[in-house]
Amino acid sequence: MTLLRAAALCGGYGGSTVVHDVDLEVEAGTCTAILGPNGAGKSTLLRLLAGILPPTSGAIELLGRPFNRWRRREIAKRLGYLPQWVDFSFPLSVAEVVEQGRAPHLGPWRPPSPADRAAVRRAMDRLGLAPFARRPVRSLSGGERQRVLLARVLATEPLAVLLDEPSAALDVRHQLEFGEVVRDLLRQGTSVVLVVHDWNLGLRLADQLLLLKEGRVVARGGPDALADAALFRSVFGVTVRVVAGDGAVPHIVPVGLS
Amino acid sequence: MSTQGRDLALAGFVAAALLSGLVAGGPALAPAEAMATLLGGGTPEAATIVFSLRLPRVLLAAGVGAALALAGAALQSLLANPLADPFLLGVSGGGAAAATAAYAVLPASLLGVVPAAAMAGAAGATAAVWWMARGPFGTSSTRLILAGVAANAFTSAMILAILATAPSPRLPGALAITMGSFAGASSSAVAWLAPYLAVPMAVLAYHARDLGLLALGEESAAALGVEPAAVRRRVFLAAAALSGGAVAFAGVIGFVGLATPHLCRLLWGNDVRRLLPRVALAGAGLTVLGDLVARRLLSPVELPVGVVTALLGVPFFVALLRRAP
Numbered sequence: 001m002t003l004l005r006a007a008a009l010c011g012g013y014g015g016s017t018v019v020h021d022v023d024l025e026v027e028a029g030t031c032t033a034i035l036g037p038n039g040a041g042k043s044t045l046l047r048l049l050a051g052i053l054p055p056t057s058g059a060i061e062l063l064g065r066p067f068n069r070w071r072r073r074e075i076a077k078r079l080g081y082l083p084q085w086v087d088f089s090f091p092l093s094v095a096e097v098v099e100q101g102r103a104p105h106l107g108p109w110r111p112p113s114p115a116d117r118a119a120v121r122r123a124m125d126r127l128g129l130a131p132f133a134r135r136p137v138r139s140l141s142g143g144e145r146q147r148v149l150l151a152r153v154l155a156t157e158p159l160a161v162l163l164d165e166p167s168a169a170l171d172v173r174h175q176l177e178f179g180e181v182v183r184d185l186l187r188q189g190t191s192v193v194l195v196v197h198d199w200n201l202g203l204r205l206a207d208q209l210l211l212l213k214e215g216r217v218v219a220r221g222g223p224d225a226l227a228d229a230a231l232f233r234s235v236f237g238v239t240v241r242v243v244a245g246d247g248a249v250p251h252i253v254p255v256g257l258s
Numbered sequence: 259m260s261t262q263g264r265d266l267a268l269a270g271f272v273a274a275a276l277l278s279g280l281v282a283g284g285p286a287l288a289p290a291e292a293m294a295t296l297l298g299g300g301t302p303e304a305a306t307i308v309f310s311l312r313l314p315r316v317l318l319a320a321g322v323g324a325a326l327a328l329a330g331a332a333l334q335s336l337l338a339n340p341l342a343d344p345f346l347l348g349v350s351g352g353g354a355a356a357a358t359a360a361y362a363v364l365p366a367s368l369l370g371v372v373p374a375a376a377m378a379g380a381a382g383a384t385a386a387v388w389w390m391a392r393g394p395f396g397t398s399s400t401r402l403i404l405a406g407v408a409a410n411a412f413t414s415a416m417i418l419a420i421l422a423t424a425p426s427p428r429l430p431g432a433l434a435i436t437m438g439s440f441a442g443a444s445s446s447a448v449a450w451l452a453p454y455l456a457v458p459m460a461v462l463a464y465h466a467r468d469l470g471l472l473a474l475g476e477e478s479a480a481a482l483g484v485e486p487a488a489v490r491r492r493v494f495l496a497a498a499a500l501s502g503g504a505v506a507f508a509g510v511i512g513f514v515g516l517a518t519p520h521l522c523r524l525l526w527g528n529d530v531r532r533l534l535p536r537v538a539l540a541g542a543g544l545t546v547l548g549d550l551v552a553r554r555l556l557s558p559v560e561l562p563v564g565v566v567t568a569l570l571g572v573p574f575f576v577a578l579l580r581r582a583p
Binding site for chain 2: 047050052073075076077080081083086087089090092096097103104106107156
């Protein structure tokens with residue numbers, strides 16, 4: 001089943017187009033990784049796919065229906081989006097932030113039911129946040145905040161999660177744990193779309209990888225097709241060695257500037 | 259203390275504030291006599307003082323306090339900024355400038371439109387501040403406070419110009435608008451204020467959950483199903499109506515809108531749905547109490563209530579500023 005389909009998708013901010021002509025299909029229960037240099041339009045593409053940035057042209061549909069024929073809240077029930085950065089101006093507690101993940105299911109009036117509370121608890125437990133529940137998020141480190149926001153996405157229990165740099169601030173243990181969370185989601189049939197800088201994480205997790213440069217897709221395919229030293233030279237201007245990693249997944253080792 | 263305990267304490271506080279406003283409201287009637295009047299005894303003169311003078315004043319202070327506190331809570335969430343407040347942002351100033359202008363120039367038969375003018379002024383100032391404060395990544399504290407400074411500087415200049423040129427019979431009334439006072443309270447003012455409170459309150463209640471989500475920024479809220487543009491429009495209008503209504507019937511009263519939501523956050527957490535009714539009640543109680551202080555501190559001379567709230571509110575604002583990241 002195709003969850004998300006984008007065709008000739010373009011988008012940007014205030015008149016300047018950042019993402020050009022992206023075609024993409026996201027199947028249920030698959031992982032898509034979006035890669036590319038700084039400023040290539042990865043985060044913008046993710047915002048377009050999450051429906052929080054309206055495209056300037058092109059088509060995008062969720063479950064076969066164009067975005068503009070969905071209500072914002074109905075999209076939010078089905079697509080969970082993890083922003084790269086959130087400004088915690090108010091001293092919200094960890095539990096209060098994770099509970100926000102249920103908001104799309106509640107609407108303006110309905111109070112959280114036992115089922116909503118259970119979803120919040122599961123999400124907090126999955127990311128090991130239960131001991132922090134009452135702590136203000138502002139007192140946490142960058143990596144801990146990222147886990148709180150990821151728990152908020154999980155609490156929604158969406159059909160797909162769209163994650164912007166979800167593991168950038170995580171220590172090695174929590175990076176591995178993040179990989180497990182993604183695999184669990186995929187096993188449950190949830191689709192995952194990731195923007196990552198860590199190529200090896202992308203290669204290990206993703207079924208399809210999308211390489212962006214200056215807002216355009218310059219390469220796409222499975223891990224074997226994308227683990228290509230020539231691509232790295234042309235897109236990033238670096239020399240890498242592709243070595244055999246765990247199992248059949250190739251592993252990238254940066255060597256130097258080319 | 260449990261949430262129920264805090265709720266009971268809040269109810270007790272509001273009841274005590276209202277009662278002291280009625281019982282200890284001024285030198286004209288001793289507290290014991292006022293109490294007897296409330297309980298059904300007392301002279302007809304005492305009944306006039308308690309029910310026709312003090313009761314409307316207490317009710318007006320409660321309504322205005324609730325309005326300002328709600329406007330502050332709404333603006334703080336909407337702008338994702340804990341320093342937002344109708345007074346600091348110049349929203350009250352915009353209302354006051356328009357209200358004093360209307361009051362100074364309109365013939366007596368048209369003074370009924372002063373509240374509408376206050377609301378229009380407040381709405382105009384809200385729009386201007388939002389436009390000034392908005393950077394490429396939302397509103398930052400710095401931009402917001404600077405926008406408030408700009409709006410306040412502009413509106414005070416306008417108010418001074420109006421006061422300098424107003425015809426002398428209208429001067430005291432125009433001056434009262436700028437200082438904040440409940441001295442002009444009447445039962446008809448209370449009746450007029452009611453719809454200005456009720457409609458915005460309904461809007462805020464409907465958007466309470468959205469406001470909670472917007473406290474973490476527009477992108478974060480949009481990802482959870484909020485339509486930021488629609489919510490922004492409605493909540494800004496509601497906050498402008500609440501602040502403008504407050505200015506129209508009581509003049510400019512600062513810091514109630516800033517301090518009350520923060521005090522309530524400390525006691526009840528950050529869930530805006532739970533917060534709003536408690537913010538309204540606490541704002542009502544605090545303002546009634548502030549008015550009592552204004553009336554009794556230098557009795558028989560009466561201070562403007564805006565002076566009292568500023569004297570108490572400024573240290574609070576400084577503490578917030580020092581604590582903000």
